[in-house]
Each structure stands twice: as structure tokens, then as C-alpha cells.
Amino acid sequence: MSGGANKRRHGHHDPHSHAIHKPGRRLMHKVPLNFVFTKVMGGGGRNVNASLNLTAFIDFLIVTVIFLLMSFSASGEIAVDKNITLPQAENVQEVLDAPMVSVNGNQVLVNGTPAGSTRAIEDVGRMQKVDEVFELLKRQREMWKSFNPQKPFPGVAILQVDENVSSLVVKSVFQTAAFAGYPNISFMVRKRGKPAQ
């Protein structure tokens, strides 16, 4: 080791002249090579290009992609009338592809086409056949039969009914659908999770 370097590190000429030294760095201060000493003591210029570890980030992205792919539905979202708040239920089944009858507080729609007024049914005060609903559903049934002459008609219709619509309207539409050849009627609901046993 050169004497100059030794002086620079210890800060005094004679190591035996003082028994007590000033506190300072003790680790790695006896590295013999100057350029290594400079590096380990934190001297010298720092590299301007910092390398960032992207492994954790890529892992996170891959997990997110897998989760989203698992929950992806190719069939898309089933259109629900904006004026309808569906009730919730636990014991439910998957939605089928079938004619959709929507009943909100003001009107009845068959596949989005207006087919009667809810108020008119309520005003009558008794169950009745809703003629426009009947005609539209009957037309749908005939169309289905013309496209599928060999197959038996499934007779499935789905009712989207607002949770605050009265039972009278529900029963009237239900009965009308049955008259139109749709005896298998389902009510669309929002699925509620079952409580843990």
C-alpha cells in the first residue's frame, strides 16, 4: 500500500501517536487497490442508466389478463330496459335465448317494441289478455316455426319485470304469453350469492 493512500484514509501520520481515534468508517477501509477502494466507499460516478426490474410487473399483467379472460363472456350483455330494476333471487338458472317481454312502470315491450301500457292494465283492475303482446308473441312463434319446420316449438319466453310492478300486470302478461303459445315462462332476475353454509 502506498503511504499517501494510508495517510488519506487514517487522517494522521503516526498510528501510535493517539490511542483513541476519531469515529469513522471501519469497514472495507483497508482495501489495498485504490479503484476498488473508491468503488466500495461509494465514490466515483453513478451510472445514469438505471435498470428497472420488470418481472413483477409482467407477472401482474399476466395474472390480470388470465383473470379477465376467464371471466370473459363472448355472448355479451343481455339488454335490460333502463327503466327496469330487476329483483334479486338465489335459486336461479342460466338465461336462455328467447323472446323478451319487458314490463316497466309505464309500458310493456316485446323485444323492444312497445306493446301496451302498464297503467291501462292496472286501471282495468282485473286480469286481462294484452292484445298487442299476444299478437307480437304469436308473430314471433310463427316466424320461428317457419324457420324451423321440423323442430318442436320450445315455447320459452323471458319476462323482464320491474320489481315494483304489481302482481296484476305480471299475471296478465304471464297469461297472455301462455295464450300466445309460450307456456314455459321465466322471470329475469339479478343473481344473489347464496350465504355460506
Add this chain to the structure above:
Amino acid sequence: MGGVDVGGGGNGKRQLNMEINMIPFIDLLMVTIMFLLITAVWVSFSRINANAQIPGPPNPEVEIDPKAPEKVLNLHILDNEFKLVWKQGATVVSESTSERPRLQGEFKYDELAKKIGEEWKTHGGHQDKSDKALDQAILHADNKLVFKEIIAVIDALYDVQRDMVIDNADKKVPVFNMSFSVR
């Protein structure tokens, strides 16, 4: 950045440590996430089944086999209680009641579901696993009752389930097939 270290190198030869550019890969992942997030369906809808109990047209080729009428559960939604009446034809077989709690917020009748389960164990006609038929329930609801209450009652009705052999496997199915009473 990602890299591949294959060792060796030196002696003025070409560097053997390769750096893979991960930027396009990250871009692809980001675009995929954005697409999936935008097209994701967050609200899932389901259906609850009902049946209008309309018999099909008579088939002249099939001989009609007269059978004794089955027991049917008539569920009446009254102001303060639910009335469960088992009828066989016009004969009342059993009658019982269950309290109707005043619900707010979440509409769910757990007590009614329990009561229906007990009643079905006593009177239900289709309890065997191999039996593909379901018992019938008829719902009697007042015209002014709101739909969410009807759904809560149907949900309680379908809460009672049994095993049924479907495609050589046991599956849980609701014990009742439900319809509305109309006058």
C-alpha cells in the same frame, strides 16, 4: 429488461448475453387488458322458472290412462302470513301457515323456505332420485302485491331441492314446478 445468459463469451467474439426487448410484450399485455376491461360484463342476469301448466293438444294415437290427481301445494300470500294448502283434486289434504315477516331492503323468506321443505318431506309425491317429475305448486297472490315479493316467494319455493339422476349423475333440482293461480 429481460435477458438470456448463455455463458461463455470473451476472446473478442460476439457477446453471448442477449437482451430481449420486453416493451412490445408489455404493450401487448396492456392492450389485451384494456380490451378485456372494456368488453367485460360486470352484471350477470339469471332467470327463475315458472310454468303456465297448459296441457298440449290431445294426441289421438296415445291411449289416455286415467290417473288419480296428484297432491298440489297451493301457496297463498296473505297480509300477515303464508298459507300452505296441499290439495288432491278438490280435497284439502293438509293446511298450515307460516309467518310473513315485514321485509325491508333484501327480500328473502328463509322461514317460509324451511316450512315448505318440511311440508314437502311429508306430502311431496316425487321424492325418489330416479323420478324425473316434479311436484306442482300454485301461487295465489293478491293483485296489488309487488313483483319483488312474488320473486322472493318463488325463490323460497325453489330453495327446497332434491337429488335427481340426470345423465347418470346426481344433480340438485328444485322440488317444485311453479305456476300462478288465475281467476
